[in-house]
Amino acid sequence: MNFSRTADTAGQTVTPGDIDAAARRLAGIAVRTHILESPLLNQALGCRLLIKAEPLQRTGSFKFRGAYNAISQLDAAQRQAGVVAYSSGNHAQGVAAAARMLGVPATIVMPSDAPAIKIANTRAWGAEVVLYDRERDNREAIGGAIAASRGADIVKPFDDPRVIAGQGTIGLEIAQQCAEMGITPDTVLIPSGGGGLTSGTALALSRESPRSAIWAVEPEDFDDTRRSLAEGRRLGLRPGGKSICDALLSPMPGEITFPLLKSLGVRGLAVSDAAVRGAMTTAFIHFKLVVEPGGAVALAAALDETNRQTMGQTIVCVCSGGNVDPALFADILAGSA
Amino acid sequence: MNFSRTADTAGQTVTPGDIDAAARRLAGIAVRTHILESPLLNQALGCRLLIKAEPLQRTGSFKFRGAYNAISQLDAAQRQAGVVAYSSGNHAQGVAAAARMLGVPATIVMPSDAPAIKIANTRAWGAEVVLYDRERDNREAIGGAIAASRGADIVKPFDDPRVIAGQGTIGLEIAQQCAEMGITPDTVLIPSGGGGLTSGTALALSRESPRSAIWAVEPEDFDDTRRSLAEGRRLGLRPGGKSICDALLSPMPGEITFPLLKSLGVRGLAVSDAAVRGAMTTAFIHFKLVVEPGGAVALAAALDETNRQTMGQTIVCVCSGGNVDPALFADILAGSA
CATH class of the missing domain: 3.40.50.1100 (Rossmann fold)
Structure with a gap:
């Protein structure tokens, strides 16, 4: 996995x-x-x-640099399973853009109070956006559950x-x-x-x-x-x-x-x-x-x-x-x- | 001359x-x-x-490109006599910056209603700024008179x-x-x-x-x-x-x-x-x-x-x-x- x-x-x-x-x-x-x-x-x-x-x-x-470096190393099966990221916005866009360039589906978990421009751009890059409440929810748990259900790779925002x-x-x-x-x-x-x-x-x-x-x-x-x-x-x-x-x-x-x-x-x-x-x-x-x-x-x-x-x-x-x-x-x- | x-x-x-x-x-x-x-x-x-x-x-x-290309071609005597330019602001800054890099004194004739940032920056580049009234005065005449009195080269904003x-x-x-x-x-x-x-x-x-x-x-x-x-x-x-x-x-x-x-x-x-x-x-x-x-x-x-x-x-x-x-x-x- x-x-x-x-x-x-x-x-x-x-x-x-x-x-x-x-x-x-x-x-x-x-x-x-x-x-x-x-x-x-x-x-x-x-x-x-x-x-x-x-x-x-x-x-x-x-953020595009790290995202592309990560996703471009995935093998064909991993690319098909897609990637998941959680981010306040810049990592989201970086992952979404890199994923699209590499033909990999992306799901991004973003706080509902992230700047509107970051949410809109992430969607425009073709990623699926899942919003969470920054005060109430745990983004790692949400992202982890989505990744586990799909066999998707998590591209962490920094600890990767x-x-x-x-x-x-x-x-x-x-x-x-x-x-x-x-x-x-x-x-x-x-x-x-x-x-x-x-x-x-x-x-x-x-x-x-x-x-x-x-x-x-x-x-x-x-x-x-x-x-x-x-x-x-x-x-x-x-x-x-x-x-x-x-x-x-x-x-x-x-x-x-x-x-x-x-x-x-x-x-x-x-x-x-x-x-x-x-x-x-x-x-x-x-x-x-x-x-x-x-x-x-x-x-x-x-x-x-x-x-x-x-x-x-x-x-x-x-x-x-x-x-x-x-x-x-x-x-x-x-x-x- | x-x-x-x-x-x-x-x-x-x-x-x-x-x-x-x-x-x-x-x-x-x-x-x-x-x-x-x-x-x-x-x-x-x-x-x-x-x-x-x-x-x-x-x-x-x-504007820096044309200004530098012009001033860098002046000979030693011309550099000492300096340059004059008239401009609403961007040519002014380009001439002022190029002149300073080349050690040439610069006088810039600018309209008094030019954006404040353009006038301030032209002065910060070390140029002498002469203001004129866009409705009343003729900038070419003012610039020409200054240049003639000093033997300075005119770096025109476009027809050069x-x-x-x-x-x-x-x-x-x-x-x-x-x-x-x-x-x-x-x-x-x-x-x-x-x-x-x-x-x-x-x-x-x-x-x-x-x-x-x-x-x-x-x-x-x-x-x-x-x-x-x-x-x-x-x-x-x-x-x-x-x-x-x-x-x-x-x-x-x-x-x-x-x-x-x-x-x-x-x-x-x-x-x-x-x-x-x-x-x-x-x-x-x-x-x-x-x-x-x-x-x-x-x-x-x-x-x-x-x-x-x-x-x-x-x-x-x-x-x-x-x-x-x-x-x-x-x-x-x-x-x-």
């Missing part, structure tokens, strides 16, 4: 070679997104700030070595693109939910750019990774948190991702929703890029002068996605959200 | 070889901007729509072969990037003010992709190019027009650009401001790209089903810039502008 096979992965890990293999699978399929830079913003900040622009990725976020390796191709690209520009990042800042993007990217950079300091950045009420890294063990969220960063609300670092983050020396930082709004506006003005709240936390951290004092001259921020409802974006630009 | 030398260019033209030379000057300097595509939008439109994303260019618009050749590198890139994707555009749609971008791009495509139909797209109250192409001679604007497309308000096709457009078989189309607003929202949703009103006219034309009936299966739209004030963008996203 694919379901039990996927569950086994909790004891596994990921190597830089897995990321190289993912890069080969994604070549010519995923967008090698621009690294963007604004000399005027650099001038204002007194450092060199580079943006890895994943809103320009297929489906509007980095295939997904982590796919997201890690961002780290390879950052290193390659910076090398083409003749620079070495002092610091790389990465938005962190369950840690798939952060652990994969940190793993790639540990080989390609070992002198770069890596930070996992979270919303301040959802700083489980920061606290876990500080204590050296996985900690859950404190209750009652609120954030506009719908993509980063996962409750605890992953069983696979956390040991990677810890062994790679990644540190944690958190930012306020107000800082996120400011970062989204900065990305609009200086990079002409639509960044969603959760995708802007790393940029928000870099725009904080206190943070920057320890980050060196060359800072890369991953802007991880751009799937934000127009009304919310308009409110944020107008200063009223 | 540089001023008289530049004035002589009115009798000149541009060749595809000039665009090749511009591409060599811009290699590693200008961004080779992404061609973006949304399978979900394609599905809704029933064709393949590709976006050349020039908001991601340095200074947020294509160096500028046209620089903008034409977009045509080379479209052809190259489409070839890499294994496709040939049936139609290429290009925002048109004075015609520098359109004539340069059409010239490059006439050699690289001769079967692609080329359309110059304008706001409907500023359709001097469409009417001129229909009549076969340069016509000015009808009075009293209004448009949110501040980048496309030039009064007449250029002396150099119009004969090029005509000889290359370019045709004209116009779109309403309402269609432009819709195109800006589409670019936000599907491409995560900030496009300014004037930069969105080509996309607006392609989103019109009646237009699309004659455009074939593969349509490339140049989105030419993204320098729009946050308040206007917020109003447009919220549906109130």
Whole structure:
């Protein structure tokens, strides 16, 4: 059963070679997104700030990378049985798009309060969407039951070595693109939910750019990774948190991702929703890029002068996605959200 | 005198070889901007729509290309005397940024009602900004007087072969990037003010992709190019027009650009401001790209089903810039502008 096979992965890990293999699978399929830079913003900040622009990725976020890397490895019988994913929206779209490209049926379990644009796009990619109540239901249980009934493979949002390796191709690209520009990042800042993007990217950079300091950045009420890294063990969220960063609300670092983050020396930082709004506006003005709240936390951290004092001259921020409802974006630009 | 030398260019033209030379000057300097595509939008439109994303260019618009191509050809004495430009904003920023990169002083004559972000950015690039009244003053006269007094070179916004050749590198890139994707555009749609971008791009495509139909797209109250192409001679604007497309308000096709457009078989189309607003929202949703009103006219034309009936299966739209004030963008996203 694919379901039990996927569950086994909790004891596994990921190597830089897995990321190289993912890069080969994604070549010519995923967008090698621009690294963007604004000399005027650099001038204002007194450092060199580079943006890895994943809103320009297929489906509007980095999640396509991991999803395609996972699904493209399924054999013919597994492809026929289909895939199941649970996601607040970006992983949903990534899995739905990758599944369609590969001719695999997809069922996505999504919270009923996910941004409308993410639910609509997931359906438009041809996936079956099953909604659940974020307060009442357990998405893993729902997804697991569906997968078991169909023999379908679960593509987990972060705790899956295939997904982590796919997201890690961002780290390879950052290193390659910076090398083409003749620079070495002092610091790389990465938005962190369950840690798939952060652990994969940190793993790639540990080989390609070992002198770069890596930070996992979270919303301040959802700083489980920061606290876990500080204590050296996985900690859950404190209750009652609120954030506009719908993509980063996962409750605890992953069983696979956390040991990677810890062994790679990644540190944690958190930012306020107000800082996120400011970062989204900065990305609009200086990079002409639509960044969603959760995708802007790393940029928000870099725009904080206190943070920057320890980050060196060359800072890369991953802007991880751009799937934000127009009304919310308009409110944020107008200063009223 | 540089001023008289530049004035002589009115009798000149541009060749595809000039665009090749511009591409060599811009290699590693200008961004080779992404061609973006949304399978979900394609599905809704029933064709393949590709976006050349020039908001991601340095200074947020294509204008950097022509400005850098022009200024980088000045000799040492000319560089010391500086450059003068007149512009509603994007050419201003392009000239200011290129001049600074090349160590050349720049003076920019701008209308006092240009978007605040364009005036602020031009100053931030270190240029001296001279404001004029769009209703009362003649910007060419003001710019000419400043240039004559300093022996400075005028970098015209469109009627300058160096500028046209620089903008034409977009045509080379479209052809190259489409070839890499294994496709040939049936139609290429290009925002048109004075015609520098359109004539340069059409010239490059006439050699690289001769079967692609080329359309110059304008706001409907500023359709001097469409009417001129229909009549076969340069016509000015009808009075009293209004448009949110501040980048496309030039009064007449250029002396150099119009004969090029005509000889290359370019045709004209116009779109309403309402269609432009819709195109800006589409670019936000599907491409995560900030496009300014004037930069969105080509996309607006392609989103019109009646237009699309004659455009074939593969349509490339140049989105030419993204320098729009946050308040206007917020109003447009919220549906109130």
